[in-house]
Amino acid sequence: MRVLAALSGGVDSAVAAARAVDAGHDVVGVHMALSRSRDQFRTGSRGCCSIEDAGDARRAADVLGIPYYVWDLSEQFEETVVADFLTEYAAGRTPNPCVRCNEHIKFAALLDKAVALGFDAVCTGHYARIETLPDGSRALHRAADPAKDQSYVLAVMGPERLARAMFPLGDVSSKDVTRAEAAARGLSVSTKPDSYDICFVADGDTQGFLRERLGSQPGPVVDTAGEVVGTHDGAYAYTVGQRRGLALGRPAPDGRPRYVLSVEPVRRTVVVGSAEELxxxxxxxxxxxxxxxxxxxxxxxxxxxxxxxxxxxxxxxxxxxxxxxxxxxxxxxxxxxxxxxxxxxxxxxxxxxxxxxxxxxxxxxxxxxxxxxxxxxxxx
CATH class of the missing domain: 2.40.30.10 (Translation factors)
Structure with a gap:
């Protein structure tokens, strides 16, 4: 098969591409450029879209001996993932940008472009398993390693896109196995730290990012009886279940911690209560x-x-x-x-x-x- 391997610049996608090559597929590597500004995404290894990643992806493709390209998907990323992130928080909801990235970028924009260019499948370094059912359809399963399982963020892709997906790392027993395999193949990313946090929040300060984009919108923090117990600078910066950062002026009558129960953006109100009420x-x-x-x-x-x-x-x-x-x-x-x-x-x-x-x-x-x-x- 002609396979497009999405190379993020990390160890997982590099080993997944290597396994696709070993399986005899005609593999081409591609790195998704999700920002046109080098300053927008963080440097270092905290996120999956740092400015060093394109170079790491290129070096991995060179070791594997496969063609390598960079595709500019920054406009689609801004219009879907980032815009959805801001819209959802502004509405008092809590989005998962990794889910939206898989839905709109990796298994929509990337896959659609791959199919248009004649590729049969897209290969990624996600930890999840695909099983073929007796009727020929495919089922998405948890990865063999529960600690690395990513089926949760892949569930949004649906059966049609799953039919054109490859997850070669689904049967790997642990991340240590992936790193050891990368080292044995001579891939320099074998010791690269895992990415985490939101890739487009450059300094890791999500509340600061939201405040910069959405502006100051002060309002009250109230308990379930409607009594004001504190203030905030923007209800959008809070999420249900949050405990830290509430800065409440009045403690609960029983002295126990309080948590965010709901966010009401129209009234610019954050409601707090007990853990049991969550x-x-x-x-x-x-x-x-x-x-x-x-x-x-x-x-x-x-x-x-x-x-x-x-x-x-x-x-x-x-x-x-x-x-x-x-x-x-x-x-x-x-x-x-x-x-x-x-x-x-x-x-x-x-x-x-x-x-x-x-x-x-x-x-x-x-x-x-x-x-x-x-x-x-x-x-x-």
């Missing part, structure tokens, strides 16, 4: 993407953070793209924010994904039928 009894999401949509109500597991623990739930889907997950009574799920991704699993297999629109606290009355709009008895 417990979630049900999640509703929309814009669902399914690999295998449940029929009726099914028992499965849901995960709401990239490295969060899955919890048991009863999930049902509707034809309009809405999803409801009623969390098992013995599960302790807390701090779920609108805008997060909720991914549905059957064992290691990904069934689908949706974007959280609202949550129902534990103990609140259960709605008689699924809804996907905001309710007055739930966390917004």
């Amino acid at each position: 417990r979630v009894g049900a999640i509703v999401g929309d814009e669902a993407v399914w690999f295998d949509a449940p029929v009726g109500e099914v028992a499965c597991h849901v995960q709401v953070r990239a490295h969060g623990a899955p919890v048991g739930a009863r999930v049902r889907a509707s034809a309009d793209g809405a999803v409801e997950a009623v969390i098992d009574d013995d599960a302790d799920l807390r701090g779920v924010a609108p805008g997060q991704s909720v991914v549905v699993y059957d064992g290691s297999r990904v069934l689908g994904q949706a974007t959280v629109t609202w949550t129902r606290p534990v103990g609140a009355a259960q709605p008689a039928a699924m809804a996907c709009g905001p309710r007055t008895d739930v966390h917004p």
Whole structure:
């Protein structure tokens, strides 16, 4: 097959490309340039889009003996990932930019361009497994290494894009194995630190980035009784479940820590409460993407953070793209924010994904039928 290998400049994508070459594919390497300004993205290894990465990717391609190109996807990245990030926070929601990057850039803009150029598949260094089912369709599964599993951020890609994806590292038992393989192949990135944080927030200060882009929007921090207990410079800088950085002027009556329960951007208000009030009894999401949509109500597991623990739930889907997950009574799920991704699993297999629109606290009355709009008895 003709395979386009996405080379980020890190060790994972380099080893994935090497394995594609070993498998006998006709491989071409490409690095995605996501910013036209060298100052916009951080230097060093904190993010996956640092200015050194293009050079590391080129050197990896040279070692592998494959052609190498740089594709400018900065406009698409700004218009989709960065714009979505700002819009969601401004609306009081908490987006995951890595999910949006996989959706709009790596498995939309990149894949569409690859297919137009005659490539059969796109190869990346994601840790996830693909299994072919008896009917010839493909299923997305968790990686062999739970610590590195990235199926959560890949769930948004859907079956059509999965059909043209390659994840050669899905069966790797640990990141140490990947590094050892890179060293054995003579790849200089074998000891390069893992990337983390948001690549387009150059100094790692997300609140500062939001404040610079969205401006100062001061307002009150209130408790669940409506009493003002502090102030803020922008409700968009807070997320459900947050404890640190609240700078509350009045402690809770019982002296216990308080957490963000909801963000209300129209009123510029942040609502805080106890840890117990963060417990979630049900999640509703929309814009669902399914690999295998449940029929009726099914028992499965849901995960709401990239490295969060899955919890048991009863999930049902509707034809309009809405999803409801009623969390098992013995599960302790807390701090779920609108805008997060909720991914549905059957064992290691990904069934689908949706974007959280609202949550129902534990103990609140259960709605008689699924809804996907905001309710007055739930966390917004």
